[in-house]
Amino acid sequence: MSPLPDFTPPSRPTRFLIVTRNLPPLVGGMERLNWHMAQELSGRGEVHVIGPQGAAALCPPGVQCTEVPLQPLWKFLACSTAKALCVARSWKPDRVLAGSGLTAPAAWLSARAAGSRASVYLHGLDAAVRHPIYQAVWHPVIRRMDNVIVNSRPTADLARAIGVDPQRVSVVHPGVQLPHKPQPSHVLSDFRKRHGLGDARILLSIGRLTTRKGLREFVEQALPAIVRERPDTLLLVIGDAPASSLYATHQTQASIQAVADAAGIGRHLKFLGVITNPSELASAYECASLHVFPVRCIPGDPEGFGMVAIEAAAHGVPTIAFATGGVVDAVSQGQSGALVAPDDYAALAREVLAALERGPDAWHSGAVNFARQFAWPMFGAQLASALKS
Numbered sequence: 001m002s003p004l005p006d007f008t009p010p011s012r013p014t015r016f017l018i019v020t021r022n023l024p025p026l027v028g029g030m031e032r033l034n035w036h037m038a039q040e041l042s043g044r045g046e047v048h049v050i051g052p053q054g055a056a057a058l059c060p061p062g063v064q065c066t067e068v069p070l071q072p073l074w075k076f077l078a079c080s081t082a083k084a085l086c087v088a089r090s091w092k093p094d095r096v097l098a099g100s101g102l103t104a105p106a107a108w109l110s111a112r113a114a115g116s117r118a119s120v121y122l123h124g125l126d127a128a129v130r131h132p133i134y135q136a137v138w139h140p141v142i143r144r145m146d147n148v149i150v151n152s153r154p155t156a157d158l159a160r161a162i163g164v165d166p167q168r169v170s171v172v173h174p175g176v177q178l179p180h181k182p183q184p185s186h187v188l189s190d191f192r193k194r195h196g197l198g199d200a201r202i203l204l205s206i207g208r209l210t211t212r213k214g215l216r217e218f219v220e221q222a223l224p225a226i227v228r229e230r231p232d233t234l235l236l237v238i239g240d241a242p243a244s245s246l247y248a249t250h251q252t253q254a255s256i257q258a259v260a261d262a263a264g265i266g267r268h269l270k271f272l273g274v275i276t277n278p279s280e281l282a283s284a285y286e287c288a289s290l291h292v293f294p295v296r297c298i299p300g301d302p303e304g305f306g307m308v309a310i311e312a313a314a315h316g317v318p319t320i321a322f323a324t325g326g327v328v329d330a331v332s333q334g335q336s337g338a339l340v341a342p343d344d345y346a347a348l349a350r351e352v353l354a355a356l357e358r359g360p361d362a363w364h365s366g367a368v369n370f371a372r373q374f375a376w377p378m379f380g381a382q383l384a385s386a387l388k389s
Helices: 029-042 073-091 101-114 132-144 153-161 185-194 215-221 223-229 253-262 278-287 307-314 345-358 360-372 376-388
Strands: 015-019 046-052 064-068 095-098 117-122 147-150 169-171 201-206 233-238 269-273 288-293 319-322 337-340
Touching: 015 029, 015 073, 015 101, 029 046, 029 307, 029 376, 046 073, 064 073, 073 101, 095 101, 101 117, 101 132, 117 132, 117 153, 117 376, 147 153, 147 376, 153 169, 185 278, 201 278, 201 307, 215 223, 215 253, 215 345, 223 233, 223 345, 233 278, 253 269, 278 288, 278 307, 288 307, 288 345, 288 360, 307 319, 307 337, 307 360, 319 345, 337 345, 345 360
Parallel strands: 015 046, 015 095, 046 064, 095 117, 117 147, 147 169, 201 233, 201 288, 233 269, 288 319, 319 337
Antiparallel strands: none
């Protein structure tokens, strides 16, 4: 009888288990990042996500999703941990990734149950939050992770400050969707007409109206000087107070409008609320002369990166911002915008006026070139590399 041929069973694709509270239908930068995290890893293996209710219908194609209740927080934490452990034991993932520090304990326990590696992606606040229970329970778990991925160099500093081994820290900046082509001129004209923008020179603000974002302070302390020099200026605000964010305190449209009215510039401010339609957002960016990002420097509440500044750059729109937190990684001085010292509203107003003087065409190519290095495929490659380290 002839000997049996050697047989090596085919290796299966790498399996990634992601545990996160931040996925659509929730809206925000962390939600976009976690969605793309799942999408990019699905091109490199099989992905199973433990996420909030409503996430399954919106997950990337080919990504399996197990939903758990979003609220209350204790129920999300308990259910996500239980589901993650169940999936880990039966599915045997090779990598378990927490989409933020909040789900690090669930990811660490699940990785140990499956005999795999545990990782966490930190966004800034999840390393800096000062709640005593979080510091007592979550920080030790984050320190035990096999590797800690962070969204910026300042977030890496925060991770090291809570005792994470520097050798385990990898910086992987969030990505951006680069537009295939500009919006047609008639689409931009229609956007202006529908929202009553006329021929105004638009300063754009996009994001949640949290205290850290500092929009009310900008309207009170910088916008009046800008309007005096450029009376055709309109601050267009897209976003609203957060409904499901943890820890974030917020500002209201009414409170921001009130300070504008008190300063006599109420008609130079317009709120459009939350916009999720990609074409509408692209129109907002491309109608804007520049993007303002007046993030405040608040101890214990850092801005981890500033994805919206990269999104603006992808559309050729410069960002004027305070140099605080991870914003310093999201704006290239002189190329995609300008950074000024935190809380110096006079300097911020001067930089806005200088950027308007240059005109949008002067910024376009530099901003787009800066944004290209943050394209989502590059994020995926860097993330996959970090997970192997």
